[in-house]
Amino acid sequence: MKLLIVEDSALMRRVLRENFADQDDLEIEFARDGEDALDKLAQFEPDVITLDINMPKMDGLTCLAHIMEIRPCPVIMLSSLTERGAMATFEALELGAVDFVAKPDGTVSVDMSSVMDELKRKIRMATQTRARTRRSMRAGAKPRVSKASAAPAQRTRFPNCAASELLLIGSSTGGPGAVQTILEDIPADFPLPILISQHMPPKFTAAFSHRLNEACAVDVVELSETCPLQPGTVYLAAGGRDVVVRRKLKRLVAETVPSDPKYVWHPSVSRMVDSALDHVEARKLIGVMLTGMGDDGSEEMARIHKEGGATIAESEETAAVFGMPGQLIEKGGATCVLPVQKIAGELLRWTENTIPARRRQCS
Template sequence: MLRVLVVDDSALMRKYIREMLEEEGDIEVFTARDGQDALDQIPKVDPDVITLDINMPVMDGLTCLSHIMTEFPRPVIMVSSLTEKGALATFEALELGAVDYIPKPGGTISLSIKDIRPELIAKIRAVARSRTRWSKLRIHRAKPEKITIKKARPKITRDIPGLVLIGCSTGGPGALEEILTQLPPDFPLPVLVAQHMPARFTNVFAKRLNQSCQLEVREVNRPLPLQVGEILIAQGDADVEVRRKLGRKVAVNLPMDKQLLWHPSVDRMVRSALKCLDPKDIIAVQLTGMGYDGAEAMTELHRLGGRTIAESEETAVVFGMPRELIERGGADVVLPVHKIADRLIKWTM
């Protein structure tokens, strides 16, 4: 049986989430009403996965999470509201060690909480499979120091020498921070990222990355030129494509393609780049995440002469997306996340 501890101060939320999980038949559910209650229960029930609310009395979710990571390290999925305040707290949780998050639809007390059932169950099963490896090999990422970073002005040119594309999902924010903060201010290619994430989260995520990266980081909330010196984060709840406009390469945010399962779609992003650039000028990176988004398009890129990197199992929170690329024969190299930035620099500088 898979053991899950649900931590939420709302009795109604605990009831609904418990019912959703127990319907699976192979999930044993325990509940806690606040962070302190959770810490008291963890040694007794030894859950494989914990779902954790943020706003709770007695002990809030972030304080509880810091104790879990220190005393009882295991996969924690944050369940938070979709407000901007909730998004900020969620990213603090990811920095503290949470592996993923699921937005509560409709606010803190969500009467439509059952809408997240498929996503919640899929993520719980995915991170539970990685518990043993994750506990032993978890990368402790320190919260970036509040320092002033002098950034080079993006080089505005009529064309770009190439493009780095990065796709990721579950566990992606931490992996992206690990890579993007290592890129120097004179990195010679623009970077475009498709991270599966809601729209309210991508805006906050881009702003947080901009504080710690040496390159400028912006969300693609309108057509933006691809230019050296910038990292662009695809807007959540939408897709992103590379287009040609007036002789320049531009990242364009578009309505979600309903035929695709994940958004922003990595496959759609990579395929659009192949229409605008020589494959040999594209580098694609497949990071942690569930499913196979990006694997087919990156394999095609690899076949056409582009270069591809898959994150290795040793650091991937969920090995699904990188494994799909590797098994299709589409990865030039397989690297742990902390070595990917060095490879990008080696290939381009």
């Protein structure tokens, strides 16, 4: 596999070279800045690129835009763990980056050991993704359809969601764009609260929730404390922590809690859905599983489906990584399988006769 590392700091290039020394199957080329990266793009023909954001001559976002124009390939952004770094990262995901890794100590991180396992894993996973922008996905670019994604797409039933109380969404790699695509088509009077676990580090979810709130009709908030769940509001689990559902004084609430090491990914989709099932009948839950590697939440969402609730798995044709939705389908847990741009419409059809939670609690 050919890996192009774009990093302006000589010290960081040396640190990364040392950390990749044990990866015998990687052919690595370094670029000093964005202009150097574009020069090497054609001659080296990388399979994956890691791209720093803050660079002289040509910054990472400008370089990324040129890469997607000249020779699209999977790009992983190396971001600083700051609010400014988070905002730039979401711009990069909008432009077509498939994922990001946050440097632990800012723009120049001598100690990369804490994130190297994550970076190596995401580099190898990136070869399975398709480089594309969210805008092209929404514009209806014709994607490939595999037998794996097409076979389960036939609906076996139209679920009865009139009594639904809560919509749960889980996503990981490629998820920010998918989540925004769905929420942009959800109206402000949506009858259910929406709870989202998106795998993301601390500080990034605040920027993501702000970005979503600006773009969507529904209110979007980062869940940073115990909060009653209101219809027409989206609650994004805080990065690096988990979210659980409780019932207090007959009302559903969401609590942010320290991450539990028994779960691999955080915020954990499995823990979110499992806690919801403890306090809400499965038939009153709707689950949506979006792009991401691994199987976080697949078993629990399959339980929603098997116990009378409704679930949607994002289809392989739009998923950046088909791991999480693919696992839900394999477990027989998907009511239907849809490309991401059709999920909101299906949710609106399912819930058009649903009594809003606020009115239900007052009756």
